[in-house]
Every structure is written in C-alpha cells, then in structure tokens.
Amino acid sequence: MKTRYRWTALMVPALLLWSSTAQARIKLVALPEREAISIRLDNPAATLIEEERVLTLQAGVNSVDFSWNGVSIDIDSIRLTPLDHPGEVTLLNVSYPPNEAALVWELSSTAAREERVRISYLLRDIDRLITYTLTANKEETELAMNSYLVLRNFSGEDFTDAAIMLDYGDTFRQSVGNEGTRQMLFFTKDGLALKKVWEFDASALPWDPEQLDENVGIPVRYEIANTAANKLGADALWAGKVRVFQEDGHGGTIFLGEDNIPVVPVGDEMKVYIGDSRDIVVTQRKMKEERANIRRNKKGEVVLYDTDEVIRAELENFKDTPAALTVIQHIRGQWDMDECNMPYTRKDAGTLEFEITLPPNGKKELVMQYHRRNIR
Amino acid sequence: MKTLRIIFLLSLLAPGLVRAKVDLVTLPKRDKVQLTIYNSADLTLVRDNRSLTMRNGINRLEFSWANTLIDPTSLEIMPKAQSDRLTVESLDYPPRTKNLGIWSIRSDVGDEVPMEITYLTSGLSWRAFYMGTLSPDEQKMRLQGYVRVNNNSGEDYENAQVRLIVGKVNIIDQIAELASRSYPYGRPQPPYRFEGRAAGGLYKAKNAFIAMDMEFAEAAPMMAPAPKEIAKEGLSEYFLYTIEGTETIPDKWSKRLPSFEADDIPVVNLYKYEEERYGNQVIHFLSYKNDKEHNLGDTPIPGGMLKVFRALTDKAQEDTPALSYAGESSFMYIPVGQDIELNLGAVENITVEAKLMDYKTDDYLFNHKGNITGWNETLTYQVEVKNTRGIPVKVEIKRNFDARRWEIDNQGDCGTYEKVDADTVKYTLEMPAASTRVFSYTIDIPRGQRED
Structure with missing residues (x-):
C-alpha cells in the first residue's frame, strides 16, 4: 500500500512532493515554496491564479500532493505545467483522495533535477x-x-x-x-x-410636461468612441x-x-447617461385622429379603415447654446407618412429618429401627418 | 464631532501586507474644504485640501471616516503640485477594518506637498424656498429667494466653501447605502453577472434630512456686515451657486442664506377653469416669466416653495407695509425664458359657470334591421365668467370633448380661442376689474357610423 505524506497549511494551497519507486518506497523530497504568483482577472466570470514553484524531482516517478483548506478551488481547473524541461518532465496522471480538498500528481522525470512548474487554478x-x-x-x-x-x-x-x-x-x-x-x-x-447628446423618446417620456408636478428632464448622455x-x-x-x-x-x-x-x-461607443436636462422642453400633442377610407362587410361591420393622425411636438431650448436633440417617435402597425416637416431615418418598422439642432434660446416645431391602416 | 481622521504614515517597506508597525509622521490639518451639495440626490462632493510632508519612497496615508456617511468607493487623492513626481499606486481597504483606507503614494519628493482628497458623502442637503410680496394692486411682486443647507453628515465642516448644484444627476447607487456597506465594494457574488442599469431609471432624492430643523436664527447670516453674494454659473446641464466666502456648518445644524432678490416683477393674475382637471372650481395662478422683462432671467430658478404675501399699502406710502398672506405654492425648476405659473389654490371671487343650454340629435343612420347606427349630436354651452375682484385678471377656460371629430362654433365675446390638441380647446379672457362676460359655443359631434 502506498503511503502518502501531506502537508496542509491552513487556508493555503500546499504542495508536498515525494518520489516513489515502483516498490512504493516513498521519500519526501522537498516542500517547495511558492516563488511567484499571479492573479489574472481578464475573465469577469472567474479568476485564474497561477503560481510557480520549483520541484526537486528524482529520476523516475514522483508524486506531488496538492491540497487546500479554507479556500474554494475549482478542482477540474487545476493544471500543472513543467516549465524548464517540458519534454522530459511528464505528468502521468492525477488522482483525487476521497473526501479531501486535494489531489496527487504523478510526474515522471528523465533525470534528477530541479524543475520549475506552474500550477494554475480557478479560485472562487x-x-x-x-x-x-x-x-x-x-x-x-x-x-x-x-x-x-x-x-x-x-x-x-x-x-x-x-x-x-x-x-x-x-x-x-x-x-x-x-x-x-x-x-x-x-x-x-x-x-x-466627447459627444453630448440629448434624447427625447416619445414612448418613454411624458408628452405634456405642463400637466405634471415635477420637471420632465430630457436624458443627456456622453458618447466616447472606442476607436483608434x-x-x-x-x-x-x-x-x-x-x-x-x-x-x-x-x-x-x-x-x-x-x-x-x-x-x-x-x-463602438461608450454611452454614459449622466443626468437630465431641464433646459430642453418637449411638449408633444396629438392634434388629430380621425377614421377614413372605411370598408364594411355585408353586415355593415367595419373591416378596414385608416386613421389620419397628426402629431405636433414643440421643441424648446432654454439654453444659450445650441443643442443636438435626438427625437424618437413611434408609429404602430402599417403606416404611411403623408407629410412631415423634418427629415428622419427609419430605425425599424415602427421607429423614426430625428436629429434636430435647436438654436440657442429658440424653438422648433415637428409636425407629422400620417395614416395608419387598421384591419378588423 | 470630528470624525474624519488622516494619519500620515511613513513606511519604507515595500508595499505588502504591512499593517503592523508604522511611524506616525504627521496628522495634517485641513487647509481648505469645499462642499458641492446636490439637491436632486442625497449627494455632496467634498474637496479637502491638506499639506502633507512627503518622503522619498513609498508613503502611506491612512484615511479613516468612522461615523460619517462617506462613500469609500469615491475616495481619490491628487497632488496639487509636483504631480509628475508623485504616483498614487493604490488605495487599500484593509481586511476586517471598517472605514479605513490606506493610500500608497510613491514620491520622488522629500518635501511638503499640497494634496487634495475628494469624496462623495451623504447627509448634506439643501433646498430653495422663496418669499413673494405682491403690490396692493397685485400687478407687481418682489421675490426673495433663500437656500437652506442642512448638515447631517456626521462631520463638522468649518470654514467650508459652499457650492450648491441645481440639476438632476443620474445616480446608480445611493451614497448612504454605499457608506453603510461592510466592505466598500461588497463581496464577489457568484455567479458573476453584469449588473445592468438601475431598475426604474432615475433615482429619486429622498428627503431624509428634512425632518431635522435646527435652523439658525435670522441673525446668523446677518452677523456679516452685508448679506453674502451668491455667484451663479451654468455647467453642463446644471447650475452652480457658489456662496461668497466660507461657512461653518456643524453636524446636525442647518443654515439659511439669501440667494437672490428681484423687485417689481410684473405678474399676471391668471385664473384657470378646467373641469376634468380641477373640478367645478377656479384656480388662482400667479404667472410671470423668468426673463429680463420681469427683472429676472439671469439664472434658472431652482424649484421650491413660494409663500406669497400681499402688501396692504403701497411702498410709496410706507416702507414696511402690513401684509396679508395670499397663499403658497411649490414650483418646479424654471429655465431662463420659461413661464412660471404658481398654483395658489381655489378661489371664490372669480367664478366660471359652463351650462349646457341645448342638446339635440339628428341625421340618423339605420341598419338593415332598423336599428340606429349613426347620428349627429349638437350641444350648446353657455359660459359665464365673473371677476368680482377690484383688479383686472386673466381667465383661461379649457373644454375637453370625448370625440375624435367635432366642429365648434363660438358665439359672443369668447376672448382668444385656441385648439390645444385633438380634443381640447382653450378660451383666454382678459377681464377688467369687477366685470362679467358671457359667451356660448355650439359643438357638433358625429356619433356611431357618422364618425366615419
């Protein structure tokens, strides 16, 4: 039966090394100190610890016992890499003693030597x-x-x-x-x-700030391009x-x-929402919503109709500097624009984006007239 | 109570787990402190200047903040001179020690260096409030603004430069919560996940410090030969008020300071009537504009409560006229150039009565079963407006219709008519003192299939 010697320091991963012959004659070789340690944090999901130790190996098969206490190591993540003589020092197998936070490496070395090894593991x-x-x-x-x-x-x-x-x-x-x-x-x-952007999204912000008891701020963000x-x-x-x-x-x-x-x-851009501007005020109202082009079935029930809608948004800048306001409007369903007094880009089927520069202490009015198709 | 402590340690040891024997070199005094207090969040930026005697090599500076509300993750130190010869290597929050941080600063200087420590703290707050005095004819108002600064931070701030920020900053974590954590950045939380933006978006300031009310007597700011000036300037989306000189605000005290004063602001007495919003009553608004024509307009006006008084006699007759209390209203932040409307509550001396005078239906449509599927509705309303006051007033009447399509016909002197949105109209009437006005409108509304 094989006897193992092991040294475990409280809370510290420990290494114990001995060489074993085929006759299971075991001899303690060294208790190597940790020579260098690195904490690699490039993966936000797990932290990789790498430590280097110098093992004094004998020719033949050597056992190295690695155990830990008081720390939580992902046991399947533990790796051992010989650094000085990678072709001549070979990891033969890894075994796990029952009910212990430990493992035993069997290393074969072609000669007696000091070998620097790197031990890597994920630590919780x-x-x-x-x-x-x-x-x-x-x-x-x-x-x-x-x-x-x-x-x-x-x-x-x-x-x-x-x-x-x-x-x-x-x-x-x-x-x-x-x-x-x-x-x-x-x-x-x-x-x-740095680019500073004001953004009014008609689906996220109230339309009529006058009706509210608190200021409606227009979100302001900084954009910083992550580019060369x-x-x-x-x-x-x-x-x-x-x-x-x-x-x-x-x-x-x-x-x-x-x-x-x-x-x-x-x-991409780093987008940082810093706060709200209360010096830009958007008041949006629906000025018209009427049915048109109504089609009925034989029972006289409406099966198809358009709604004519007019949206008017007053955009006020109370600052004494110009402001680049992004206005986002949403129109549900199937729609056609009849008239719009400002250019826009369609971001998707139902989202329109306007880039509007407001003059200092000035205002602009955005008017959209469109009809929506409704099927019943 | 003095709870902030800075100990300057000399350590010639390599940076390591050196928490054992260190030499206390100096306990530097605070040279200058600046408070930038926010009102939209429980947040103050503190800028604390001290001169430290540095030595060549690694210098260790221990900063402790027991019994304060400092956010340890916001701590920063910066040399104000010779910055190219000083490197702040790390800030260590040692294990099992609360409210303590140790900076390691590598120095090529063996000299006294001015350093600035900045951090965010909770517990200081400010709010604006106002007093308005109307002229006897209510055509003009004198407006006095005040700010009140409360210190409940656990720290005494002596001779601090006080700056106040008006504006709505985005806050992810409440400073008070960060200040009370056992570990400054918490513990790792497996499995790792990126914490997204705070749910609900904006942090709403909690008025945790309003309860405390140990206001200085009026005498406090008056001890100075003249009231202090407040410098005002815009920065980004915010407004910065800097109070002249320095203030001492001990922990648990608060202080009131005058912020501005404007006289002879022309005001309009505006009375609003909108059944859907206010019921069958008339609401008194005092309206003016934050611009030059109204002797204002230098800066935005931070939101706050305004108590309105009315002078019973003219200034020309008496310097200190007797006052009557007209009411109070809180208002929101007012940008430069924006109209202000102060809701002073319901009144009975201006009345609006809207009566339905006639109702009829016609133009029916029938389906094949003989049922009615469409018709026209015609309603005639008469609106009677009475100003029983001895001063001219402006009355604004809004009417809402529950219809997508309608046509209106106004009769009589209805003032200025305006369509506000798809289902709202507005009549604005200038009413002379003690006058009555009657007008009517007829509205045609198609119903059922007539709508189409």
Missing part, C-alpha cells in the same frame, strides 16, 4: 470590478478617462506580492489580504473626444460603473452623474 470569491472616472473639460468637448481595477479578495487566501493583471493596462505587483479590497489605476487616457481615431480602440472597454465629473473653471470639478456601462467593443 476573488474577483474584480472596473470603475471609471471621466473628467470632462468645461466646454464638454473632450475628457480624461481613468479606469480603476478593484480587486476584491474574499477567497480565504492572503496574497503577497502577486502580479495582478487584466488583459490590457498596467500589471500591478501588490499584496492583498483575505477580505481586503484594493483599488489600482490601471488605465488612463486624456484628450478623448479617438486614442482608444486597442481593446474592448470593460463593463463597470462610470462616474463623470466636469472641470468647473475654478480649478475644481463638479460631479455630473454616474451610470453602469456594458462592455464597449472596439469601434
């Missing part, structure tokens, strides 16, 4: 968040982006001098204890072009919480608002 309860701080200039034409990596370690393990990395940005050599959180600035860029032309575009920007500030012209900033953003692929 350690992850990262990405946060952004955007600071726009006073004119709101460009901004500086700071992106922070926040490492949350609740894995049960203390990490000392670990290399912490994402897929882009800086790599950090830091320590973080169990239940500790560490925030690091990993990416920073300034002079990024905009000094970005090398990588997708991670999802995370964005806080936006603006220079106040007095050496300080004000806080403009915050939003959660999804991943921004290369070529």
